[in-house]
Amino acid sequence: MKIVVDAFGGDNAPNAIIEGTIMAMSQNPEIEIIFTGIKDVIEKELEKYTYDKSKVEIVDAPEIITCEEKPTVAIKKKKESSLVKALQIVADKKADCFVSAGSTGAVLAGATLIVRRIKGVKRPALAPIIPTVKDDTKVLLIDCGANVDCKPQYLQQFAVMGSAYMKYVEHTENPRVGLINNGAEEEKGNDLTKTTYQLLKNSTPVNFVGNCEAREINSGDFDVVVCDGFVGNVALKLMEGVAGMLMSMLKSELKANVKTMVGAKLSMGAFKNLKKKMDYTEYGGAPLLGIDGGIIKAHGSSNAKAFAAAINQAYMFTKGNIVEVIREAIIDMEPVED
Amino acid sequence: MKIVVDAFGGDNAPNAIIEGTIMAMSQNPEIEIIFTGIKDVIEKELEKYTYDKSKVEIVDAPEIITCEEKPTVAIKKKKESSLVKALQIVADKKADCFVSAGSTGAVLAGATLIVRRIKGVKRPALAPIIPTVKDDTKVLLIDCGANVDCKPQYLQQFAVMGSAYMKYVEHTENPRVGLINNGAEEEKGNDLTKTTYQLLKNSTPVNFVGNCEAREINSGDFDVVVCDGFVGNVALKLMEGVAGMLMSMLKSELKANVKTMVGAKLSMGAFKNLKKKMDYTEYGGAPLLGIDGGIIKAHGSSNAKAFAAAINQAYMFTKGNIVEVIREAIIDMEPVED
Numbered sequence: 115m116k117i118v119v120d121a122f123g124g125d126n127a128p129n130a131i132i133e134g135t136i137m138a139m140s141q142n143p144e145i146e147i148i149f150t151g152i153k154d155v156i157e158k159e160l161e162k163y164t165y166d167k168s169k170v171e172i173v174d175a176p177e178i179i180t181c182e183e184k185p186t187v188a189i190k191k192k193k194e195s196s197l198v199k200a201l202q203i204v205a206d207k208k209a210d211c212f213v214s215a216g217s218t219g220a221v222l223a224g225a226t227l228i229v230r231r232i233k234g235v236k237r238p239a240l241a242p243i244i245p246t247v248k249d250d251t252k253v254l255l256i257d258c259g260a261n262v263d264c265k266p267q268y269l270q271q272f273a274v275m276g277s278a279y280m281k282y283v284e285h286t287e288n289p290r291v292g293l294i295n296n297g298a299e300e301e302k303g304n305d306l307t308k309t310t311y312q313l314l315k316n317s318t319p320v321n322f323v324g325n326c327e328a329r330e331i332n333s334g335d336f337d338v339v340v341c342d343g344f345v346g347n348v349a350l351k352l353m354e355g356v357a358g359m360l361m362s363m364l365k366s367e368l369k370a371n372v373k374t375m376v377g378a379k380l381s382m383g384a385f386k387n388l389k390k391k392m393d394y395t396e397y398g399g400a401p402l403l404g405i406d407g408g409i410i411k412a413h414g415s416s417n418a419k420a421f422a423a424a425i426n427q428a429y430m431f432t433k434g435n436i437v438e439v440i441r442e443a444i445i446d447m448e449p450v451e452d
Numbered sequence: 453m454k455i456v457v458d459a460f461g462g463d464n465a466p467n468a469i470i471e472g473t474i475m476a477m478s479q480n481p482e483i484e485i486i487f488t489g490i491k492d493v494i495e496k497e498l499e500k501y502t503y504d505k506s507k508v509e510i511v512d513a514p515e516i517i518t519c520e521e522k523p524t525v526a527i528k529k530k531k532e533s534s535l536v537k538a539l540q541i542v543a544d545k546k547a548d549c550f551v552s553a554g555s556t557g558a559v560l561a562g563a564t565l566i567v568r569r570i571k572g573v574k575r576p577a578l579a580p581i582i583p584t585v586k587d588d589t590k591v592l593l594i595d596c597g598a599n600v601d602c603k604p605q606y607l608q609q610f611a612v613m614g615s616a617y618m619k620y621v622e623h624t625e626n627p628r629v630g631l632i633n634n635g636a637e638e639e640k641g642n643d644l645t646k647t648t649y650q651l652l653k654n655s656t657p658v659n660f661v662g663n664c665e666a667r668e669i670n671s672g673d674f675d676v677v678v679c680d681g682f683v684g685n686v687a688l689k690l691m692e693g694v695a696g697m698l699m700s701m702l703k704s705e706l707k708a709n710v711k712t713m714v715g716a717k718l719s720m721g722a723f724k725n726l727k728k729k730m731d732y733t734e735y736g737g738a739p740l741l742g743i744d745g746g747i748i749k750a751h752g753s754s755n756a757k758a759f760a761a762a763i764n765q766a767y768m769f770t771k772g773n774i775v776e777v778i779r780e781a782i783i784d785m786e787p788v789e790d
Contacts, residue, residue, distance in 0.1 A: 247697050262634060262642035296600060296685040304600035304682045328686040329693030344642045347634040348666040348683055349690055355667030356694040359585050360726070367722035374722040380715025384705035388698070 115144050117408075117428045118209035121151035122178045122196040123216020125415045128152075128159055131215060134421025136163045139170075141422070142429050148209055150175040151196040175199040181414070185219035189227055197221070201228040204407040211408025211428040213399065215416040221409065222260050222402065229407045232437065234444040237261045237268045238404035239343070240411065241276055242350060243284070248334030254280055254289075255331065255339050258346035258400065266309040267450040269293070269340050273320045274443045275403040276338035282434030283401075283427070289337035292326030294345055299325070306342060314340075319446065361389075398427035403440065408432055453482050455746075455766045456547035459489035460516045460534040461554020463753045466490075466497055469553060472759025474501045477508075479760070480767050486547055488513045489534040513537040519752070523557035527565055535559070539566040542745040549746025549766040551737065553754040559747065560598050560740065567745045570775065572782040575599045575606045576742035577681070578749065579614055580688060581622070586672030592618050592627075593669065593677050596684035596738065604647040605788040607631070607678050611658045612781045613741040614676035620772030621739075621765070627675035630664030632683055637663070644680060652678075657784065736761035739769060741778065746770055 119135050121128040128151055139145050146169045149156050153174040160170070177195035179188045192198060197216055201224045203209045212229075214221050222240065231238055239257035246253050256276040261268060273291045280289040293314060295307045302325060303311060314322040326339050328349060341349065368378040378385075398420070399412035408431045412424035457473050459466040466489055477483050484507045487494050491512040498508070515533035517526045530536060535554055539562045541547045550567075552559050560578065569576055577595035584591050594614040599606060611629045618627040631652060633645045640663060641649060652660040664677050666687060679687065706716040716723075736758070737750035746769045750762035 247700055259634060294686060296597060296682055304680075307682075328689035329696070331690065332693060332697045342642075344634055344645075345683060345686055348632060348686060351666035352669065352687055352690045353694050355670060356691050357698060358667070359670045360695060360698055362585060364722065364726050367725045368719055370722060370725070374719045377715045377718025377720070378722070381706055381712045381719055382715070384702065384708060384712040384716070387705045387708070388702050 115429065115432050116146045116148060116209040117211045117213060117425060117432070118148040118150065118200045118203045119425070120196045120200045120212070120214035120216055121149040121156050122175070123214040124412065125215070126417060127215065128155060130416060130418045131421055132156065132159045133163070133418035134416065135425055136165050137418060137422035138425035138429070139165055142426065145169070145425065145429055147171070148173055148203060150200040150203070152176055173199055173203065179217060179220045181217040183217070183220070185217060185223035186227070188220055189224045197224055198228065201225060205229045210432040211410060213410045213412060213424050213428050215412040215414055215421060215424070218259065218411055218414070221411050225402055225405045225409045229405050229409065231404055232406045232441050232444060234447070234449065235404035235440070236271060236450045237264070238402050239272045239275065240400050240402050241279065242400035243398070244332065244353065246332045246334035251334040252284065253331060253334070253336055253339055255341070255346055255350065256403065257341065257343040258350050259343045260402070261343040263344075264306060264342035266306060266313050269306070269310040269342065270313045270318050271404070271444065271447070271450065273314055273318060273322070273338065273340045274447065275440050276340065277320045278439040278443055279401060279403060279436055280337045282436055282439055283430045286337045288321045290323045290335070291320045291338045291340060292323055292330070292336035294328060294331070294339055294341035294349070295325035296327070297325065298327060310340070317448070319443070398423035401427070401431060401436070403436070406437060408437065453767065453770050454484045454486060454547040455549045455551060455763060455770070456486040456488065456538045456541045457763070458534045458538045458550070458552035458554055459487045459494050460513070461552040462750065463553070464755060465553065466493060468754060468756045469759055470494065470497045471501070471756035472754065473763055474503050475756060475760035476763035476767070477503055480764065483507070483763065483767055485509070486511055486541060488538040488541070490514055511537055511541065517555060517558045519555040521555070521558070523555065523561035524565070526558055527562045535562055536566065539563060543567045548770040549748060551748045551750060551762050551766050553750040553752055553759060553762070556597065556749060556752070559749050563740055563743045563747045567743050567747065569742055570744045570779050570782060572785070572787065573742035573778070574609060574788045575602070576740050577610045577613065578738050578740050579617065580738035581736070582670065582691065584670045584672035589672040590622065591669060591672070591674055591677055593679070593684055593688065594741065595679065595681040596688050597681045598740070599681040601682075602644060602680035604644060604651050607644070607648040607680065608651045608656050609742070609782065609785070609788065611652055611656055611660070611676065611678045612785065613778050614678065615658045616777040616781055617739060617741060617774055618675045620774055620777055621768045624675045626659045628661045628673070629658045629676045629678060630661055630668070630674035632666060632669070632677055632679035632687070633663035634665070635663065636665060648678070655786070657781065736765035739765070739774070741774070744775060746775065
């Protein structure tokens with residue numbers, strides 16, 4: 115199993131990327147790695163670690179794409195970048211899966227332009243896995259930003275692709291699919307969700323359990339939650355924002371007097387456990403589903419541990435044969451017009 | 453100043469509604485109240501309290517509209533309901549403002565059908581006031597569910613109406629308006645927000661400060677945040693959901709061992725303060741802006757304190773002359789087509 119790693123994507127690249135990759139390799143001896151990036155730098159960094167050298171290859175890529183660049187322009191201009199070279203390796207079927215902590219826009223644009231979509235997939239979708247209130251239960255939120263204007267048929271495909279992922283990577287039996295909507299009742303919704311509801315209810319081979327109000331996303335009652343990329347982006351960023359706000363408000367309240375400060379010291383273990391549960395580094399990255407190859411987008415600020423989780427996710431993605439599962443599922447659906 | 457109160461709307465009606473109204477009257481001697489609802493029951497409930505009887509009137513309304521009914525149907529059929537009768541009083545200019553904790557859908561439909569829109573306003577919008585991380589700073593989120601499919605011109609009007617409210621009710625100088633979007637940059641967005649951005653930037657008499665990513669809604673950097681009602685509904689419900697999830701996760705972590713339990717006991721004051729800050733009962737209700745009369749929708753589960761806050765909000769709304777301010781502002785804007 116070959117995983118190609120964009121060694122120069124992300125806030126902590128290349129150090130944390132390389133460290134995390136080596137961590138994942140030690141956990142999964144099956145993994146073989148191709149790093150793309152500035153060869154000298156990668157080689158020097160690798161000298162720090164002990165690992166099976168026969169399982170690591172480096173492809174020199176002197177250019178770097180940053181988050182400030184316009185994605186489509188950067189992809190077309192910087193042919194020698196670590197990101198473009200890595201995606202080309204997946205397109206050439208010389209690697210099963212690609213992992214990057216680089217610019218989300220560039221990963222989306224690059225994957226679509228270089229690796230390309232699975233035939234019949236109208237829009238690839240970014241699908242992060244997020245925590246729920248129920249222990250060990252996660253939910254996949256699809257789409258989270260790849261497609262800001264959607265048709266009902268795209269959302270139907272998202273439901274199919276998300277279900278495939280949860281079934282074969284997270285081993286969730288018969289994943290429960292919800293549609294983000296402004297009410298629980300069937301007749302609720304905007305033009306998009308009303309039509310999507312009927313499509314999901316009547317024609318798709320997914321386990322559609324109905325509308326999911328936004329407050330229920332993290333309830334553990336859904337395994338896959340479907341929405342357009344604009345709404346998904348709002349939902350994802352709001353979760354970060356509200357969690358951050360509450361924690362900072364609680365912190366300042368705890369500092370209010372000696373009693374609460376002593377209390378906070380004693381309760382520290384609980385805060386740490388909560389932080390761990392909410393911690394993205396435990397959850398790896400977000401798969402980009404619908405591309406004809408494995409694509410895992412790790413968090414931009416990934417540290418070594420988070421990046422190792424993303425590599426392990428790439429391993430599970432490849433093991434689960436997700437690309438082929440989605441290809442079969444899309445063939446079985448009615449063709450979608452643009 | 454006359455405020456008409458739907459005494460039979462809400463989970464805790466009529467007891468908490470009447471108690472809260474009397475509380476607000478004792479805080480604001482200027483307020484005169486008209487209750488609508490089952491007269492005998494209201495009279496009996498009022499016997500519990502001491503208040504200026506010359507300032508309270510009861511209009512008998514034997515019917516009740518529930519949350520289970522289809523709003524437009526209920527409004528048309530139940531002419532003798534507390535909600536319809538109260539709205540009719542505002543339409544007849546016999547009261548300045550209406551307050552209800554009843555069905556949101558019925559309040560929206562009733563206000564639009566009975567009191568009607570201000571001339572030129574295309575869509576009235578529901579605009580709750582929510583907490584931010586900055587002490588004593590609140591943000592108005594408009595629209596939160598009245599309009600699930602919007603045109604850019606509607607959002608432009610929301611910005612104008614929301615600014616009027618924050619300026620004249622919350623006394624915010626030159627309210628900073630943000631547009632909920634999936635990125636900070638001008639070129640980001642879906643079809644709706646891209647066009648809205650240009651409208652807000654170029655032609656509206658509002659202090660537009662740019663895009664607001666969802667994680668920044670509660671940052672305190674915006675006074676008015678504009679979005680379509682679908683996105684607003686998602687944002688509002690997610691705030692509730694995430695706050696609830698974190699608190700329940702923290703609770704169960706705190707119960708993990710004796711040390712954290714003792715810590716939690718000592719920190720209790722901090723948790724209580726945080727809960728108070730997040731507590732909707734401190735914030736009153738949501739104004740429905742764009743209607744030709746004051747409309748305040750209190751939270752469905754309002755207790756007496758929350759309902760008193762909503763009555764006080766109605767008082768401030770009327771004092772601020774918001775309906776006339778919006779009327780003038782809309783006249784100054786270019787007419788909007790449907």
